[in-house]
Amino acid sequence: MSTTSIQPFEIHEQTYFNLDDLVNAMGIHWNEGRQLLFSGKLREAAGKYDAAFANSCAAAEKELRLRPDAGDPVFHRWLCKYPGIRALYWRGKDYGDIRQICQTLAAKDEALQKLLLHMLKEQYMSVFVRNTGSGEQLAGNVRYLEKTIGKSGQKYAERSAVPILGCLLSGKMTLSFAGREFDTPQDFARYLQTYADTSKESLSRVIQPLFLDSTSFTPQFEAWIIARGYHHELTLWKGRFQDGQSGSDEPADISFDGEPDLSAEARQLSEADFEKTLEGFDDAFLTFLEQNTDALDQPDTFIALMNESFPENRLQSCLLTALYRMDIVKAIRDADDMTEPLTEGFEKRMIRDYGVKPALAKWAVSEWRRCYGERILGKGTDLAV
Numbered sequence: 001m002s003t004t005s006i007q008p009f010e011i012h013e014q015t016y017f018n019l020d021d022l023v024n025a026m027g028i029h030w031n032e033g034r035q036l037l038f039s040g041k042l043r044e045a046a047g048k049y050d051a052a053f054a055n056s057c058a059a060a061e062k063e064l065r066l067r068p069d070a071g072d073p074v075f076h077r078w079l080c081k082y083p084g085i086r087a088l089y090w091r092g093k094d095y096g097d098i099r100q101i102c103q104t105l106a107a108k109d110e111a112l113q114k115l116l117l118h119m120l121k122e123q124y125m126s127v128f129v130r131n132t133g134s135g136e137q138l139a140g141n142v143r144y145l146e147k148t149i150g151k152s153g154q155k156y157a158e159r160s161a162v163p164i165l166g167c168l169l170s171g172k173m174t175l176s177f178a179g180r181e182f183d184t185p186q187d188f189a190r191y192l193q194t195y196a197d198t199s200k201e202s203l204s205r206v207i208q209p210l211f212l213d214s215t216s217f218t219p220q221f222e223a224w225i226i227a228r229g230y231h232h233e234l235t236l237w238k239g240r241f242q243d244g245q246s247g248s249d250e251p252a253d254i255s256f257d258g259e260p261d262l263s264a265e266a267r268q269l270s271e272a273d274f275e276k277t278l279e280g281f282d283d284a285f286l287t288f289l290e291q292n293t294d295a296l297d298q299p300d301t302f303i304a305l306m307n308e309s310f311p312e313n314r315l316q317s318c319l320l321t322a323l324y325r326m327d328i329v330k331a332i333r334d335a336d337d338m339t340e341p342l343t344e345g346f347e348k349r350m351i352r353d354y355g356v357k358p359a360l361a362k363w364a365v366s367e368w369r370r371c372y373g374e375r376i377l378g379k380g381t382d383l384a385v
Helices: 019-028 030-038 041-046 051-066 071-080 098-106 110-121 125-131 136-152 154-170 185-196 200-210 219-227 231-244 263-268 271-276 281-291 293-297 299-309 314-325 328-334 340-354 358-376
Strands: 005-011 014-018 175-177 180-182
Touching (some): 005 019, 005 030, 005 041, 014 019, 019 030, 019 071, 030 041, 030 051, 041 051, 051 071, 071 125, 098 110, 098 154, 110 125, 110 136, 110 154, 136 219, 154 219, 175 219, 219 231, 271 358, 281 293, 281 299, 281 314, 281 358, 293 299, 299 314, 314 328, 314 340, 314 358, 328 340, 328 358
Antiparallel strands (some): 005 014, 175 180
């Protein structure tokens, strides 16, 4: 809770002395809150104590001057972007926290559905999720949904966006399908492969419930893929499943060896913060490779060992595992020397396929080069240290 004290403000016959309590009271008592924000009094009072907060007030006042008929939307967005917001408020209605929002959504509240769709389109639903303390992973998944809406058009937004959001907010991490529960896309792919090995007709029949139409997944399935962190795999799944519906009698290969999408976490982590997590990791990874050299040719074993060995360095482990799946081990083995074109190629693929920052991609490639190429295989390099 914010302990920032400001001059006392009275709203609805109650006096407030700190920002968190005051802003949430403004949301509950909508009209009084709007008047306080747009009058400039809150900005003037807060300027002495919290410059960032005063600037947010000033920005809202300016937006209202440019859009005089948009008082409610401007006030609402200002509330949702406040770091100490505790609930979703709209025109005097308190929808509660994320758990309560899920319950109201399940009851098919049309006003809430309309409000959440607006927040997604305007791309501040993810900010609200983060500010209510729901965690970076959920906020990142909602942010991905916001971006998808921007790319997919009105039909997708109106039909799928809010149901997908509801599934994400519920926190369910398993997929219910054909009377079974699946934990990961890999588990589900292995199940589907039993049908694909028979014929594409069998696969087509079993996957029909996953589609709303020929191009769109059901919200439940799409939300599950997003929640598991496989953002960039949605298109891949859609393409493979549509291939499975093509009518050919030849068996389809729908094996799924993807790595969870790293883009949300890798984007949110600054280079400086990432470097703080690296203390001792270089030596630990080298020791790991020395002890598990034989496992490098056994993908399932190697990936399982990576996951088990670095639980406190998830991002580093995922980055290195993604490169392992790209066959960086074979590339280093086959190369006479580790040249700049070899390493740059892997860096570009990491940036393109996983959306990571260039600095993180460069670190991951360099880690394989140093620990495996130089230290274990003794290969030379033309790269500057």
